[in-house]
Amino acid sequence: MSVTNSVAHPEHGEVAWDGLLAPRLAQFAAVARHEHVTRAAQQLGVPQSTLSRAMARLEADLEVTLFARHGRTVSLTPAGRAFLASVDRALDGVRRAAEEVRADADPDSGKVAFGFLHTLGPETVPSLLREFRADHPRVRFQLVQNYGEAMLERLRAGDLDLCLTAPLPDAPDLVVRSLDEQRLRLVVPEGHRLAGRKRVRVAEAEGEWFVTLETGYGLRRITDALCEEAGFTPKVAFEGEEAETLRGLVAAGLGVALLPPPAVPRPGVVELAVTAPKAVREIGVAWLEGHPDTPPVTAFKRFLLARRGRLLPR
Incomplete structure (x- = not known):
């Protein structure tokens, strides 16, 4: 089977290298480190025959010889060493990304991306954060100040978890809860x-x-x-x-x-x-309908909703 036929992008006819290579990178790195397919298979918890076929298929798809075989052991070819350097960088990036998203979702020290109006920045938001952090001292915040429409765009783009806005938007893709009124x-x-x-x-x-x-x-x-x-x-x-x-x-x-x-x-x-x-403006909190919350976002959302009618300084 030709490479093009086996991995062509369904629309553009381009080789979909990410989908082809991603599942095999860790397998390749393990074989390269051990220089032994059997020991690598034991580390990965897969049958040796499965790992051998995966490496052979990887070489066939790349049309490059990555390993020199020496009985039961293997060594990297110059192409294999060059490929391993890039694979190590890619796997390291994946590990860092996984650690970051896990850290952001941590109930005790995760992150909340929180947007609010400029007029709420000098007093209201600092007071809210001080009160919330009294019970959640390690939760981190990414704070975004902007006008309402721009914040809703960032909410829809996934850049924000929650935002305080006024007047309250009426949109089917958003959940909006009124929190307080502010006299003008x-x-x-x-x-x-x-x-x-x-x-x-x-x-x-x-x-x-x-x-x-x-x-x-x-x-x-x-x-x-x-x-x-x-x-x-x-x-x-x-x-x-x-x-x-x-x-x-x-x-x-x-x-x-x-x-x-x-x-x-x-x-x-x-x-x-x-x-x-x-002359009042109604201030509320908005989030995306159906968007799953991490534990720190859930905690902060509950905190805000519990302050209905007393969000603003009196």
Whole structure:
């Protein structure tokens, strides 16, 4: 049988070397190390005849002589020695990869890939991690900050196990659980016509220039929806990617903004409670439907769900 017919890729007619060689690499390495098929077979726990046929088939498929036979012993040919060096690197890579995935799944010291919104980074997420790590001190976290849509893309790509997002996505491939609500405030510069107030209706900001997050950000969608409900379309002066930058723009007198509370009070701005319409963003946790969890991911997911209604600092 020709090599092409036995290992051709079903679509492209190319030799599928990975599928052909992968099961035999460890067998080849064992024979090369022992220089004896019988002893290698004993180490691998396979019949000697099976291992002999596998090595002969490997040479036939590669169309290269890897071993010189000397009775019951074998030695590597120059081609065999070159092949062994590459096989050792490949097997070492497989071993390292296996160790990494096993370590990531370890219940006590595994890894959680966790995404969250920029606005939750300064205070909420550090507090959550501190509380979780009190009972799980060795669990490791890969933290990703991004806006909602980008995080959901990474969730679907398998880069994240869980993410905190707002507003809550409605997608059949995701499981989403509401965790808390965060009140938004109308942020105005000191000296603004509304700065002396404690509470304000969104409609009272009609005609003002707004500084907002870019289109596609969840908070931008909420801002647009609140203004629409109040009867106007906001005039956008500046678009940014981070809430505290927007506060800085407000402090500079460049507009007003609807934002969640800051982690640390910002000088130069006044934060007004919004009475109507109800100005909140619902924050929840999302994960892929049907995606199997490792033990550390399961533990952190349970931790988050147990904090429904008290996720955010009060």
